[in-house]
Amino acid sequence: MAVDVRALQVSSVLFFATLVRSTFGFGEALFAVPLLVLVIPVQVAVPVAALVSVTVALIVVMQDWNKIHARSAGWLVLSTLFGIPLGLLLLKTVAEPVVKGILGVVILTFATYLLANRNRHELKNDRLAWIFGFSAGVLGGAYSMNGPPLVIYGSLRRWSPQHFRATLQGYFLPASLMVVVGYWITGLMTPAVTRYYLLSLPGILVAIFVGRAINHRMDARRFLTWLHVGLAVIGAVLLVQGIRARY
16 A cells, blocks of 8 residues: 555654644644645645644643643733734734744844843733733734743743643633634635544644653753743744845
């Protein structure tokens, strides 16, 4: 029987993307869609990634619902809804290289600052959650990149690795569901999307449980370091993308 090389490539990308997401609670968007579009059309890659996001979030919420900071997740989701329209406006009116370049500089600078001052700043409550949720909505509406403001917020709140992972999925579950519904309404949920998703599902499930095991073995200090390094990488990638697209 012939091996479906393309399906194998898609499954491999989604396995590693899910492993990153399940371990740290975010980060799969950094390489999942860019790698998927190398082998399948973007109209297929993006909905597949959205289905995977819902799957990861749903299972993690079912696994660790008691570790979710429900109040924090609620404020973040609510304020995100108000940020999405501004993100869509940016997408239509501001050149992508400019937005990516500015965003890259801001994220890289903030991540570097957090790495150098890990123990100096902490948010004691959720009074500022709306700022981070609104920012996540803006970035999500513009470039489907909700993660960075949420990571910054979780690290400033000093959530443990387990609470960080679970609470972010409490945010991503309703957010990703809304995206999937939108794709379904607009006809992007095609048979090809369903096929690649179902073929990748066994690996996705394995990656979710492996990621959970890794997450639960991380100490808080090391986890925060990895979070900030991940943010710095995202910022650097966005900055490079912005510069390359501009010149």
